[in-house]
Amino acid sequence: xxxxxxxxHALERNEFSLVYQPKISLTTGEVVGAEAxxxxxxxxxxxxxxxxxxxxxxxxxxxxxxxDWVLEEAVAQAKTWCxxxxxxxxxxxxxxxxxxxxxxxxxxxxxxxxxxxxxRWLSVELTxxxxxxxxxxxxxxxxxxxxxxxxxxxxDFGTGFSSLSYIRTMSLDHLKIDRSFISSIxxxxxxxxxxxxxxxxxxxxxxSVVAEGVETHExxxxxxxxxxxxxxxxxICRPQRADDFVSWYEQYS
Ligand code: G
Ligand code: G
Ligand code: MN
Ligand code: NA
Numbered sequence: 001x002x003x004x005x006x007x008x009h010a011l012e013r014n015e016f017s018l019v020y021q022p023k024i025s026l027t028t029g030e031v032v033g034a035e036a037x038x039x040x041x042x043x044x045x046x047x048x049x050x051x052x053x054x055x056x057x058x059x060x061x062x063x064x065x066x067x068d069w070v071l072e073e074a075v076a077q078a079k080t081w082c083x084x085x086x087x088x089x090x091x092x093x094x095x096x097x098x099x100x101x102x103x104x105x106x107x108x109x110x111x112x113x114x115x116x117x118x119x120r121w122l123s124v125e126l127t128x129x130x131x132x133x134x135x136x137x138x139x140x141x142x143x144x145x146x147x148x149x150x151x152x153x154x155x156d157f158g159t160g161f162s163s164l165s166y167i168r169t170m171s172l173d174h175l176k177i178d179r180s181f182i183s184s185i186x187x188x189x190x191x192x193x194x195x196x197x198x199x200x201x202x203x204x205x206x207x208s209v210v211a212e213g214v215e216t217h218e219x220x221x222x223x224x225x226x227x228x229x230x231x232x233x234x235x236i237c238r239p240q241r242a243d244d245f246v247s248w249y250e251q252y253s
Contacts, residue, residue, distance in 0.1 A: 004056055006042050011065060015042055018073050019239035020090070022249070023210060023232045026224050031249060033089040035125065035232065036074045037239045038066070058095050067098045068107060075111040077242055078121040086246050091123040091153065096130045102137060105144050123151030125176065131166045143171040153210070158198065167205060175202045179213020179233070186218045196226045203227070 010016060020034040040048045057063040070092055078090045098104055112119055124145065131138055142152050153174035154166065158181050167175070177198055184191040195211075202209045211223050214233030223231060237248055 003045065003048065003053065004060060006045060007040075007053055007056060007060070007062060010040055010042065011069060013043075016040055016066065016069060016073075017241070018070065018077070019241055020077075020245040021232060021239035022088075022237050022245070022252075023091075023230050024236050025230055026228055031088060031252065032230055033091055033123065034245065035091045035093075035239070036070065036077070037093070038070055054095070058097050061097065063095045063097050064101075067095065071107060071111045072114075075115050075117050075122060079115045079117045080242075081246075082117070082121060084246075086249050087121070088249070089121045089123055089151070091125050091151070093155065094124050094126045094130065096127075096133065099126075099130055099134065099138050099141060102141075105141055105148075108145065108150060109148070119149035120151075123153060123173070125153045125155040127155045128157075128160050128163065128166055131163075131170065135169070139170055146171050146173065156212075158194075167202075167207075172207055174210055174230075175207045176210040176212050176232075177228075182211050182213045182219055182223070182233070183215070185222050186216070192222060192226075195223075195228075199226050199228055203229075 017039045018036045019039055020036055022031045023033040023035065024030070025032045038050055038054070040053050042048060054063070057066050074090045074092045081088055094104070108122070112122065145152055151173045152171065153176055154170070154172055155176050156178045157175050158178045175198070177195060181191055181195050185195050199209050208229040210230040210232060211228050212232050214220055214223065214231045214235045216235060220231060220235060240248065
């Protein structure tokens with residue numbers, strides 16, 4: 001309850017920040033994007049893990065206001081990076097609840113035009129839970145986002161309510177394989193086959209595949225052999241604050 005009470009004041013107290021984790025192309029080796037991840041530091045509670053406070057924000061409905069802050073912050077950051085030679089598309093995570101009132105498209109539109117940012121520098125990641133309620137409305141929104149030039153990724157693929165029908169009916173650019181599969185591709189032949197099949201299926205459908213949670217060189221080599229398009233994980237870089245991301249980017253490039 002203390003967490004919920006504090007969460008209500010987190011925005012006005014300016015306690016949120018974003019950290020950024022790069023995505024790397026396995027074909028060119030280049031940085032192809034950065035995922036923005038929300039962090040909350042509270043005076044009483046310290047750093048509260050995202051997988052703890054985000055479900056709470058979803059349950060209380062606070063996720064809409066917080067999500068607007070994330071959108072605004074990420075678009076401002078992408079604009080800054082565009083103008084400073086560290087031009088990198090930023091992906092934000094969206095919760096199911098942010099699709100509910102049908103205004104997400106307009107909110108994204110407002111953020112882009114407010115900062116004069118070209119849509120190719122923004123993309124969104126969503127999990128299958130976003131497709132559960134209002135599948136039709138979500139499908140329309142995703143189509144409109146892509147037509148507007150905003151990339152769409154399905155996140156944590158292979159977990160939860162993951163269903164092939166979503167891939168069939170939703171308009172998507174990228175599929176991110178959940179890190180639980182990546183952690184076992186070097187040990188389990190079965191998981192390697194599974195990841196191989198996910199990659200083949202995605203590519204046949206014109207989606208590029210991102211492997212999440214890559215932590216070892218061995219995993220990276222297996223993913224390369226399997227023809228995975230992009231990787232993200234601690235092996236390449238931990239999520240970090242914008243200024244540290246820029247330092248890393250300049251060293252890496
Ligand atoms: O970065 P970390 O491992 O702490 O993230 C935990 C979970 O929180 C992940 O599922 C991630 O997608 C989610 N998450 C991180 N940042 C955001 C955000 O800005 N909005 C939403 N909706 N989820 C986020
Ligand atoms: O659900 P989503 O994929 O958005 O969550 C991303 C989460 O994964 C973030 O909280 C991030 O901190 C975490 N993460 C990123 N790279 C790695 C990794 O290599 N290993 C592990 N265990 N977690 C990672
Ligand atoms: Mn994500
Ligand atoms: Na994920």
